[in-house]
Amino acid sequence: MSDSYLRGLFGLEGRTAIVIGATGVLGGAIAEGLAQAGAKVVVSGMNPERGDAQATRIAELGGEAIFHPVDAVSKASLEELKAVTLEKFGSIDMLVNCAGVNSSVPYEEITEEDWDRVLATNLTGTHLACQLFAPFMAKQPGGGSILNIGSVTAHLPLSRVYAYSASKAAVVNLSQNVAREYATQKVRVNVLCPGFFPAEQNRKILDQDRVANIMAQTPMKRFGEPEELVGAAITLLSPTAGSFITGATIYVDGGFTAMRF
Ligand SMILES: NC(=O)c1ccc[n+]([C@@H]2O[C@H](COP(=O)([O-])OP(=O)(O)OC[C@H]3O[C@@H](n4cnc5c(N)ncnc54)[C@H](O)[C@@H]3O)[C@@H](O)[C@H]2O)c1
Incomplete structure (x- = not known):
């Protein structure tokens, strides 16, 4: 096996990635993976303590990272994130939209506030970041790549999980549309759809009954480990491995979406 061949295919040296939501379980694992593949990483999210800890962990693993806070639903906050990243690293080659929130109640009990909160973070936040960063990447000589988390x-x-499910379906649709829009401008946009990975935002919904149902419908009969998302993320983000992939959705779910009784 040739190291230089693999490095050419998957290496991200000299490239900068912003990971919004890298303060969380899955975003943190993706940020670590990108850094270990050579990328300079901006860990971003709303919790400075977690963000600093994540950037420190990446440094301990031998990678390069800074933390900068962002509120994904604020245009001004995203603009600031862009400016800080450019000042520190000089380019923005990859963006991962991994911020997310959830809510789980019977359909008739969903409040307007909760609906709006979930749609705002999961869908509008993804849209605002795509709208800011895709045209910017299109003006860079090397273009760029966006990975949205469905x-x-x-x-x-x-x-x-009504609002959440609707928001994620819309993220896939939006990603396909933005991918089409920028396809000739060297900007690729793809979606990674995780199956079930115990984390903060879904702890409350993973009660005993639901876990039993999930396992019954997961051919691999287990939850995912956050690191198991990294291979697919790097493939989709890499300008070499992912060069002809845009508008795609990859499920990393132990077979959940392939299961039919
Ligand atoms: N864990 C799973 O099983 C699973 C499955 C499918 C999809 N996902 C998706 O993966 C992504 C990451 O989820 P996770 O499981 O790591 O959850 P998590 O709760 O550990 O991480 C989510 C992160 O998003 C941050 N965040 C929330 N609102 C934000 C905002 N407005 N601006 C910036 N950051 C904000 C939170 O502070 C948190 O750090 C989410 O989009 C989630 O919907 C998770």
Whole structure:
């Protein structure tokens, strides 16, 4: 196996990645993976303590990272993130939209506030970042690549998780549309849809009954480990490995979306 061949295919040296939501479980794992593949990483999110800890961990692993806070639903905050990244690293070659929130109640109990909160973070936040960074990347000589985080619920709606499922289905649709828009401008846009990975935003919804149902419908009969997202993320983000992939959705779900009784 040739190291230089693999490095050429998957190496991200000299490239900068912003990971919004890298303060969380999945975003943190993706940020670490990108850094270990050579990228300079801006860890971003709303929790400075977590963000600093994540950037420190990346440094301990031998990577380069800074933390800068962002509120994904604020245009001004995203603009600031862009400016700080450019000042520090000089380019923005990759963007991962991994911020997300959830809510789980019977359909008739969803409040307007909760609906708006989930749609705002998961869908509008993704849209605002794409709208800011895709045209910017298109003006860079090397273009860029955006990875939006969907969910298996984009494809198979999950009971009690109405706003979340709708938001993730819309993220897939939006990503395809933005991918089409920038396809000739060296900007690729793809979606990674995780299956079930225990984390903060879904702890409350993973009760005993639901876990049993999930396992019954997961051919691999287990939850995912956050690191298991990294290979697909690097493939989609890499300008070499992913060069002809845009508008695609990859499920990393232990077979959940392939399961039919
Ligand atoms: N864990 C899973 O099983 C799973 C499955 C499918 C999809 N996802 C998606 O993966 C992504 C990451 O989720 P996770 O499981 O790591 O959850 P998590 O709760 O650990 O991380 C989510 C992060 O997003 C941040 N965030 C929330 N609102 C924000 C905002 N307005 N601006 C900036 N950051 C904000 C939170 O502070 C948190 O750090 C989410 O989009 C989630 O929907 C997760």
